[in-house]
Amino acid sequence: MLFVANQHIVEASLREVFHNRGYLIWETEEFEEAIRLAERLDLKAIVIDLDLSIDGLELCKHLRRDLKLLAPIVLLSSDQDELTCTLGLELGADDFVIKPFRVKELLARIKAILRRSSHDYLQNNNSQKKHDPKSKSLTNGGLTIDPANYTLYNDKQLIELTRKEFELLHYLFLNKGKVLEREELAKALSSQSHTTDDRIIDVFISRLRQKLESERRKPHYIKTIRGRGYLFINHDKQAL
Secondary structure, X not given: OEEEOOOOOOOHHHHHHHHHOOOOOEEEOOHHHHHHHHHHOOOOOEEEEOOOOOOHXXXXXXXXXXXXXXXXXXXXXXXXXXXXXXHHHHOOOXXXXXXXXXXXXXXXXXXXXXXXXXXXXXXXXXXHHOOOHHHOXXXXXXXXXXXXXXXXXXXXXXXXXXXXXXXXXXXXXXXXXXXXXXXHHHHHHOOOOOOOOHHHHHHHHHHHHHHXXXXXXXXXXXXXXXXXXXXXXXXXXXXX
């Protein structure tokens, strides 16, 4: 397990607790060193302290998008700002922990993410074997989403999405043509370790529009329904 943090975080008590649970701890405070370790080691998880002098959010983004790292990423911060938490999750983090924290709580959160990841992997394999419709590729207009491979194409052009963006868009695909309230969308993105605030949905929708819509004032896919929520326009129905 890699800690991108200073010695005040990776102290003896933390090492002892994690070591007693069978985890070997690596640590660094340097951006490039963190990347080298992530490339070289088979890491169970990575913990990044956002209060370091390096750009922890940029490191999270690089690990997810460039290295395609699958290991869980947990962010630490003394800042309780909601937008910082949201941006971290958008960039691929799995959890956000406010400092100061209890070591056993941090370990419990990491283990919960690992259990969930293992469960999702088995569930995905089983669902593919059973031909679960939710695992099949879906189309709408020029968009094609492939949940099994976490890919989205717009007229055969690959569109890069964060994990949360992808999960939200997949939910919209499954409910195209329906008006969905922010609360319902927030529940769809929530996990055992993190509850998504429904106000954050607007941020995710805005980012999806930036990537999907050529004219944001005249949305082709995601339409705002005032006082209710969002509608993923069903272009298949329009073509009939």
